[in-house]
Amino acid sequence: MGVQYAEGDDGMNHVDLHIHSACSDSSLTVAQILSLAGESHMQMISITDHDTFAAYQHIPYDTLPCTLIKGIEISAYDHVAKRQVHILGYGFGEATPHVDALCEAALRQRNSISLWQVQQLIDHGYQLTMEEVKRTAQQATAIYKQHIMDVMMRHGYSDAIYSDVYRKLFKNNGICVCPAAFVSVEAAIRAIHKDQGIAVLAHPYSSRVTASIPEYVQIGLDGIETWHSSHGQKQVDDLHAIAKRYKLIETGGSDTHGRYGEEPALGQVNPFMKDEDVSVCSRM
Secondary structure (H helix, E strand, O other): OOOOOOOOOOOOOEEEEEEEEOOOOOOOOOOOOOOOHHHHOOOOOEOOOOOOOOHHOOOOOHOOOOOOOOOEEEEEEEEEOOEEEEEEOOOOOOOOOOHHHHHHHHHHHHHHHHHHHHHHHHOOOOOOOOOHHHHHHOOOOOOOOHHHHHHHHHOOOOOOOOOOHHHHHOOOOOOOOOOOOOOOOHHHHHHHHHHOOOEEEOHHHOOOOOOHHHHHHHHOEEEEEEEEEEOOOOHHHHHHHHHHHHEEEEEOOOOOOOHHHOOOOOOOOOOOOOOHHHHHHHOO
């Protein structure tokens, strides 16, 4: 859940650099995102889907409601901290061969795991079909747990995406738990740089890797997501100090997934963020 805004605050920022679309694990289509951006008078946004730039194939560049920065969120792994880490990439041109090659295997793996998870549910008596799940995920580059849970909701097994049913099935020793392999943080940063992008550590606190930031700086990290929607005042202050110490750019984003997530809506980034403080803007 996002940090709460003060009473009387409209809860809106006008820069949101962490948005997910239906091309990955969000319920929001690209058209809906752009419509919301226009209605909310956004100045700058970035669609940062997991391991894919597919959303940018659906952009009407002649009629954009605001500045759009081409972005992505790469799924990586810190083998020292033993934690999954997400690296945001920004500012790409049309061609992204190195990031595309890096993410191709991740998407294949994600889809394979999801198909196995659906079969697990069917084998354990849940009344859903592979075809239903594939139809639900037809806009996405891979099937995600959110698509599976959406179908489960339609069959009455759950009243929310992230419910007790989700935790029972997909967490701890649930029947849908399956290990996955991810690229290293260094490989993610290297690919982003090879495609002329800027590498930013997503939601450092929820990933629990703030202590690793100095190591990431050594391998080329350009910035940190200081104003993620989940960060409170102390976390923002701590990250701002880290950014100043290591001369890192700072970004902010809602991380919205539409009804497929518990994050706030597009533009509801962080009450402690001023749009002009988002230093990635000056690098685009």
